[in-house]
Amino acid sequence: HEIKNPLTPIQLSAERLKRKYADRLADDTGLFAQCTDTIVRHVGDIGRMVDEFSAFARMPAPVMAPADITKLVTDAVGLHRGAFADIEYSLTVPPDPVIVRCDGRQIGQAITNILKNAIEAISAKFGPGNDGGTAAGKVEVRLKADADKVEIEVADNGIGLPQSERHKLTEPYVTTRAKGTGLGLAIVKKIVEDHRGTLALSDAPNGGAIVKLIIPVTAGRADPRPEINVQAAQ
Known part of the structure; x- marks a missing residue:
């Protein structure tokens, strides 16, 4: 949880920045979108990795x-x-x-x-x-x-x-x-x-x-x- 909890606000902040400022940066719109997309994508990758680690560590006994x-x-x-x-x-x-x-x-x-x-x-x-x-x-x-x-x-x-x-x-x-x-x-x-x-x-x-x-x-x-x-x- 200590690793995953900060990921959500990071992802939401990057998505909010993209929505609010992408159309205001006339010269660097492409670069801004690329950077925010990179943040969102890699935060998602980290989240999925954490989920896999958690699933493996906490795998319950099978319910037959x-x-x-x-x-x-x-x-x-x-x-x-x-x-x-x-x-x-x-x-x-x-x-x-x-x-x-x-x-x-x-x-x-x-x-x-x-x-x-x-x-x-x-x-x-x-x-x-x-x-x-x-x-x-x-x-x-x-x-x-x-x-x-x-x-x-x-x-x-x-x-x-x-x-x-x-x-x-x-x-x-x-x-x-x-x-x-x-x-x-x-x-x-x-x-x-x-x-x-x-x-x-x-x-x-x-x-x-x-x-x-x-x-x-x-x-x-x-x-x-x-x-x-x-x-x-x-």
Whole structure:
């Protein structure tokens, strides 16, 4: 709170300055707008980072209840499809609901984090923005289910996994991105552990990465500890 509390007045002050004075600076209107936009943008970045740190530090124990994994996956993909329309999405799910006893909110968060990583990897390879820079980006999401487990697979054609120390990718504060917090996959790992599942990271055949999240249908019961499998580069 001590870090985040000052961010709101800073952001509001910058936005107020822009609204009140932008049209009064005939010579430097562009520079003024650029500077205030920079303040607002970076304050927003800091706020999101603080939220991630707080979410990781305070992650509650899962509240187990029957949840439809098909809906969780479909909703997450739909949200990202709307926000990042330049990317091509492929979604394959069973025709019927896939009900698993789990914490639906946390599983939804894990799916969102994995999709966010995929989109960031695509942006790093093809370029950000809505000007067609990510038009070559592709995200394929598959949900499979059997009597024992459900498997959520997200494949992208982004920059791929790092060639060295990839076993550390699920550790807190380890990131390969300039603005990353290193908590996205760490949060996924924690959620997987709490559901006694398996998280696997591997190279996609034609470049990019594949992330698999496997949850046993007995996630709400006592089970052995999970494993985290980060495959070596081929």
